[in-house]
Amino acid sequence: MKKVMFVCQSLGNGGAERVVSVLTDELSEADYRVFILTMTKEKQVYNINENVEIVAPHKNYNAGILGKLQRVKIIRDEIIKHKIDVVVAFSHYNAMFSVIASYGLPVRIIGSERNDPAQLKNRKILNSTRNILYKKLDCLVCQTDEAKAYFPNKIQEKTTIILNPISASIIDPYCGEKEKKIVTFCRLEPQKNLRMLIDAFEMLYEEYPDYELNIYGEGSERENLLNYIVSKGLVNVISIKPFCKDVHQKVMKATIFALPSNYEGLSNSMIEAMALGIPTVVTDCPCGGARMVIENNKNGIMVAVDDPKAMYEAFKKIIVSPKFAKELSNNGVKIRDKLNCKKIAKQWKKAIDG
Structure with a gap:
């Protein structure tokens, strides 16, 4: 059974967190063993399938580069501990950390761009670093054609467009008086x-x-x-x-x-x-x-x-x-x-x- 670990900031209120909850529910009912690694401690808002293992080694991160290296180490440690086959990293930071964390390990890394990538264009060092590390991804998932088109061709070649899912548990439409x-x-x-x-x-x-x-x-x-x-x-x-x-x-x-x-x-x-x-x-x-x-x-x-x-x-x-x-x-x-x-x-x- 393939082991898949989603990396996200938390399971608190947010769009990415909602998507993680829906996807992990579906995947855990298929032929996957699913983990969620949360990087920060926040009150859990979304329900998670009981078959999904939540990994939450929350720490008090240091500021600056040391704090980023701590996050990289956490991701690497969990990949090794659980013998993860595929990492799905939500957000550009988590995707970048996961690429570094996976160095030398037999693991597939998928980055998921959750927002407008052009928001980093004026942060030249971060934007350039993201592009360098994204070239090391096995796959990048974007939500829109415009997001995909922002990246250099070498990254676009490994990019796929996947829209967000609507949960099967959403209530029925209301048809009465507004x-x-x-x-x-x-x-x-x-x-x-x-x-x-x-x-x-x-x-x-x-x-x-x-x-x-x-x-x-x-x-x-x-x-x-x-x-x-x-x-x-x-x-x-x-x-x-x-x-x-x-x-x-x-x-x-x-x-x-x-x-x-x-x-x-x-x-x-x-x-x-x-x-x-x-x-x-x-x-x-x-x-x-x-x-x-x-x-x-x-x-x-x-x-x-x-x-x-x-x-x-x-x-x-x-x-x-x-x-x-x-x-x-x-x-x-x-x-x-x-x-x-x-x-x-x-x-x-x-x-x-x-």
Whole structure:
């Protein structure tokens, strides 16, 4: 039985962590023995199949290069200890660490680029180091064509595109009367540009004061966003709620799901909202994740990055036309078949088996 070890930061709230939970569940039911190595200690949010072994040798890492070498040693020690055949490393740092850790060992290394790789272009040393080490990967998995195209040809030659899976356990789409709510669920980080969403909602609220905005998530921007909401005088209609395991039940009746990111890989919250039948409005941001699944004005709406007026106009287009909203909803749920977890797991098995 082939031993596969996923390397990720944690099993806390995050898109990569959700994908790891879904993939390991599928692979553990196939002919693989599956491990998850988490590099940092964080509260586990996602359920993990009982057949998956979680390896969590959490340590207090030193700063700088010494801390990075500690992580490399942990990965190497676990590869040797468990006689791992394949490492699947989520994030560029973990992929780089895994390449170094595997030196001289008979192990296949797969890197998984989870975000926009161009975000490192101004960090020249890190960008160059990543490219050098990625050339040593046996396979690189990207989520979008644009992400793949960013890398040099030698890396592209060993790159495959695999979209994120939708969990088989996701609840059924809601077909009843919608609530006058706009929702999002994501990490509260600068990348998500949630001020744009607040600005767009402010414009909408002037015309439709019976609507509210619910933001679900945790992150470094929480206090800044709360202060921004206070400054707008919108505390009675905009709320920031903690991330919860049953977030799908909380948002399923919403009129609109919105995500105003400056950049993304392939947003899990976006594809899950579509699968729930919530009309979806997102930015057409680098590295093209929305473009991989949305046909504009057919199964969702894409607007320009950092354009709150365009997002407001998309909200209004949905609100004034229940027929259009229903079309978006009905077409959106078709993503369940496209991103069926068994179909996506089959693509991953091909990458793992080489």
